Amino acid sequence: MSDARRYFDLPSPFAMKRGGALTGARLAYETWGTLSAARDNAIFILTGLSPSAHGASNADDATPGWWEDMLGPGKPIDTNRWFVVCVNSLGSCKGSTGPASIDPATDKVYKLTFPELTLEDVGNSAFELMRGLRIGKLACLIGNSMGGMSALGWLLHHPGSVRAHISISTAPQAQPFAIAIRSLQREAIRLDPDWNDGNYDDTHYPEAGMSIARKLGVITYRSAMEWVGRFARIRLDSETRTDEDPFGVEFQVESYLAGHARRFVRSFDPNCYLYLSRASDWFDVAEYGSGHVAAALKRIDVERALVIGVSTDILFPLSQQQEIADGLTTAGARVDFVALDSPQGHDAFLVDIPRFGAAIARFLATL
């Protein structure tokens, strides 16, 4: 746990979109920079499915964050100018209340008794944090991947609460390819006998299911093109291989996936994963536009927006970023649409800091 982590108690009960409510729920968050006297320089960051609130190192926690090169003094999101808040999503297991938290009503871990979670709940809870910090209006709301959907949920539910929006590699609604991938990830976890309908523990833990889910994630987060250059057909050293297993790891790309899975499996709670993954499938702004994405986006009220997508992203394709940019333009915002050729696919916003940082810095400089 990061020393820099702060907690915000959500209004209790916190009502959720699909009818549930949370008592005594909280959000974990971290901050960088200083809120101005006018309280008008706040930027909120809503994250993808797995990251914590530790976006970057700060005074309280020097360990590098998941957006270390993007966020800090003199960096693209310059904390000399902006007061930046990174929020751990409601439903996650990195400090915010989620299926892995204790239910105060029973003193037991929620597991599958956690109420049905939507990304609108994630957005609404982050909005409550803004109010709790006595900020009337954000200078900018940034959402990456799943966080981009949560941000659209926020914007639809709270008009007038955000001046500018940065939408990164996200979607106005889950498309069937992304649904298929996520559904299969959930199935891999649920089919693991150690998942046990959510009643696992450290001894009986769905390692195999989580490993498959993570590997499938990594495959779809990157791009085939990048991997041709990066791994080609390079094989592991014969010493590294386990020759007893006739179907064991042989190629570097397999070892790369195994490393990702190993680091993830025990660091993210499987039930939280299931809840957030399902929430992503459910997300559809068209619900706010009589079944039409464009009509829904037209209701969003921001002055300025930057919409960034990557041509090699197979999970959140560029066409969906274009759809968001078009919708916000129709809504009256002045929109910069940036289509990047980063080879890294969906994950490019995490690793292609030269391209993403330049676009974000340029946009923030105009605010």
Next chain:
Amino acid sequence: MSDARRYFDLPSPFAMKRGGALTGARLAYETWGTLSAARDNAIFILTGLSPSAHGASNADDATPGWWEDMLGPGKPIDTNRWFVVCVNSLGSCKGSTGPASIDPATDKVYKLTFPELTLEDVGNSAFELMRGLRIGKLACLIGNSMGGMSALGWLLHHPGSVRAHISISTAPQAQPFAIAIRSLQREAIRLDPDWNDGNYDDTHYPEAGMSIARKLGVITYRSAMEWVGRFARIRLDSETRTDEDPFGVEFQVESYLAGHARRFVRSFDPNCYLYLSRASDWFDVAEYGSGHVAAALKRIDVERALVIGVSTDILFPLSQQQEIADGLTTAGARVDFVALDSPQGHDAFLVDIPRFGAAIARFLATL
């Protein structure tokens, strides 16, 4: 089992690329049309991973085959003119000898004692069938997907045995994205406790692993674009849903995947799947060109070639089809390269018969 199925006894022992040998092995195949007196009108079809030799209905078996609209009298591969042979791959479980067959040395099912299988073995065994049918030279060798790799293996090992070649949605070598997908499919099977190191039976059978493997296959065989039009975000009728399961199937795309998995799980042997999948990862024509794909392809000796690929294929990208076309051109063949915009991705050759059929008919008419 199809009544039309014929069997060919491979020369025994049949030596395999990685050192193994098979005793008393056989290939299943089916034929359409009549071999000419000059024995010069034969076309061989090598298939993808899962199809049987039943490419189309014929006099002995009226059930539709997997390429029903492509193959038959008056169809693009016109059996009024051509004598067509479709081969079930060595290592498969549709009549040819594979890991699910009885090892004559032990009278037990091979399972994982089956020798290491490569796609060159698949190609070489099909070549032996050609010789067994007393055909000196094929008019045309057609390979789809995995069968396209097996065909390249044949061509590299048996110069002068084929006049024309049709290469469809395949690869001169497995690239890391495809390796990653197949490795994960194999892992899902192997992690299923019922796989039991290959020692499953009908009662304890790796259903879950096979289901995940198949779903991942179907996801990567099709294209995101096609699914937007086909499934969008349509949900199942509430009656069809199993509401007891909070993470159960909700969207049509999930039900589509479940249907594919259901039909496949018990109809393809898991160990055969593992062997053929691993063989696809191993395949690399560069082995025949001092590490270079182009140098290897340059050694292939055919007069004419048609190379077809699809822009939406994420598993066997168009760039790999271009690579084959370029290599065969350098080798001195007259090559037609056809890049199709079929929306169906890798599977387009199975379903977009209008586009594929036209290209194949046009090419065959020039022979």
